Amino acid sequence: MQVDYSDRVIRELNKEIEYVLNPAGLLYRVFGRAKSEYSLDKKVKKEPGKYTPDGKNIQDFLGVRITLYFADDIDVAVELLKENFVFLSEDSVIDKPEGDVFSARRCNLIFELPDSFDVVYPRKFESIIDKTFEVQFRTVLSEGWHEVEHDLRYKAKEDWQGHDDLSRALNGIYATLETSDWGMIKLFEELSYRHYKSGNLDEMLKTKFRLRxxxxxxxxxxxxxxxxxxxxxxxxxxxxxxxxxxxxxxxxxxxxxxxxxxxxxxxxxxxxxxxxxxxxxxxxxxxxxxxxxxx
Structure with a gap:
């Protein structure tokens, strides 16, 4: 199919992802965007020489964010996408938790764009854009924190120089949200157990499996x-x-x-x-x- 440089390509890509995830019944939301020419220009100028026609290309021109209701569904969603799209492991970032260091963990995966998509890229940057898309995974509870951190710390590192204590405090807020994600799962596990013991089959199914x-x-x-x-x-x-x-x-x-x-x-x-x-x-x-x- 022919898609141009607009929201249309993202809508089509979202549909492809929903086709993969919806049968599993996962509770989630999917959002997407195509980088604007302004954003591409800013990305290229930030690190001159990093992106070249014969070298490293921009791989997140098309970006999708999958926000899941429950943290334990992230691994399921990741596996389903890996089974249905061509996964580029060397270009993806999946942070592993460290026992003695706390920081937000990224799960940003790069996939090849399906051949059915014929994207018209901005002419100025066409030679340095890879035919790929990036997928970021979040939970509903952590989504807001990631938005704040990305816009007000990641994009403004100079504002935080010499304020490591506050940077750690911001990470601590994320730790609270991660604990809340875990607590949410445990709460529903307890609720499903109570319904099981009471013989409430319908309620047990809904709270045990947490599916649509x-x-x-x-x-x-x-x-x-x-x-x-x-x-x-x-x-x-x-x-x-x-x-x-x-x-x-x-x-x-x-x-x-x-x-x-x-x-x-x-x-x-x-x-x-x-x-x-x-x-x-x-x-x-x-x-x-x-x-x-x-x-």
Whole structure:
């Protein structure tokens, strides 16, 4: 497809990313931008000679930010994008936490732009722009901090010279947000456990898996699960990350409903014939295909 230098290319790229992430049911928002000529000019002048036609190119002309509701979904989203786009590991930055040093961790990945995109770049900079796009991953809680830090510290380093104590304090605010991210997950884990102990199947599914589910649980599936405590226990103990990755394949052509969630868990863990009988034909085909690909 032909796309020009405008918001149109970002909208198309966002759709490609949503097509990858939506089947998994992750709770997230995606934002994107194409650098303006002014921004490109400023980037080039900041480090003269860094970007050349035969050397290093600008790789973040197209930038996407994925903001996830929960920190434990970042690794899932990263893996899904790596499986669906050409990942350039040598050009990407994934900071590893250090036990005795605290600082904000970056997760900025570079991917090749799909061949279906024919981007018209600003003529002045066309020779030094790579056919790539950058994806940054954030959590909802940390997003605001990153915006402040980028605009008011990263872009204004001279303002912070000689004020290391305040720079550390700014990092400390991020530490509080990171702790809050962890606390948010633990809160929902406790809430799901309480619903499990109370036999509240619908509420347990929503708070345990934290996914964007459509519709509600059907009576036939509900009755099967609630009639057997061992099945309910296996649903509750199902490894969330593993199931989410399975859903990303299975739900490309079927909506992610509570029924489908339980049916996927059943194929993976429970192995109950009565639950299997509730699968609709299109889901059965998807599950059979997925199981064959995993064997």
């Amino acid at each position: 589910l459509t519709s509600g649980l059907s009576d036939p599936v509900r009755e099967i699960v609630q009639a057997d405590n061992s099945i309910l226990k296996k649903v509750f103990r199902a490894p969330r990350t593993t199931i989410v990755k399975d859903l990303s394949f299975v739900c490309k052509f079927v909506p992610l409903t509570p029924d489908v969630l339980i049916q996927v868990i059943n194929r993976k863990i429970i192995k109950d014939d009565k639950i299997k009988e509730t699968e609709v034909d299109v889901l059965k085909v998807q599950l059979d295909s997925y199981e064959s690909s995993q064997s």
